[in-house]
Every structure is written in structure tokens, then in C-alpha cells.
Amino acid sequence: MATATPETIRNRIATLIEALTPTSDAATKFKQSRDEAAADFPAWCEANPAACLRRFQVRYTGEDEPPEVSAVDNSLQRATFTILIAYPLTHRYGSGRDRDDVMDEDWRKVNYSIGIYGRANFSSTHDCTPMGATRSVERGEKVDMLVVKADVTFYLDVDG
Helix, strand or coil: CCCCCHHHHHHHHHHHHHCCCCCCCCCCCCEECCCCHHHCHHHHHHHCHHHCCCEEEEEECCCCCCCCEECCCEEEEEEEEEEEEEEECCHHHCCHHHHHHHHHHHHHHHHHHHCHHHHHHCCHHHCCEEEEEEEEEECCCCEEEEEEEEEEEEEEECCC
């Protein structure tokens, strides 16, 4: 049975998002954060709005639940990953509604890739089952954040 860790799943999510081609402004690809500013991604974006369009960060929430199933060597775990994607409040897309439309387009791409529809994208060392994703928007002074919460289940090698 294939097992995974939150780290391997997180890295796979980042790889899948970076591979997406946005619908609007396709030349501006998704780019993973380098964890500047002590990994305080929202603070870095607010300080650097010109450099943050479609920059994103993936983090494992670390909120463990008891295993759904367990055995001597592995357990079925549930994990939640939070993905923040930045959209500066510039006139690049015109009004706020245009920016909302772009965030909606990007959400559909991300959800299709890592949400419940993206099951085929996870196998081998990052073997997991996407259980669905939700979205919300956090409004900032200079940057809006598309917040995606993705739930997965995976088998963890408990003695590995």
C-alpha cells in the first residue's frame, strides 16, 4: 500500500498549481512563495503588491484528527492544506469585480487540479485522496487573498 506524508502532499499541491495556465492573463503564471518575511506570506504580499500577482503559499494546517483506520504499520489520516493566492489591488484587472472574476476563474482551475476532481493527480509518493476544497476571500489593504482549503485522506507509515 502506498503511503504519503503531509510534506509530500503539500509539495505535490504546489507543483500542480504551478503547472496551471490561467484563463485570464495567461502569461502571469502561478508562482510559489519563497517564504520571504519569515514565511508570513500575507505580510510579504502587502509589502510587495507589485510582485505578488498569483504568488501562492501552501501550508499544512497541522490540525490532526484521530486516524479513521489504523493498523500496526499504517493509519488512514485526514489532513487540511491551506493555499493562499495573492491578487494585488491594482488596476491590472480594472475594478474589484474584474479582480473577483479572475479569482473565480483561478479558483475553478485550482479546484479542478487539487480538489475532488483532481484525484488522478495524486499517486505514488504523494498518494492521497482529495476529499474536496472550499474557497473564501480575505480582503487586505493592498492585496486580496484567495484562500483555498483542501482536505485529503492518506495512509501514513506510522513507523517510518
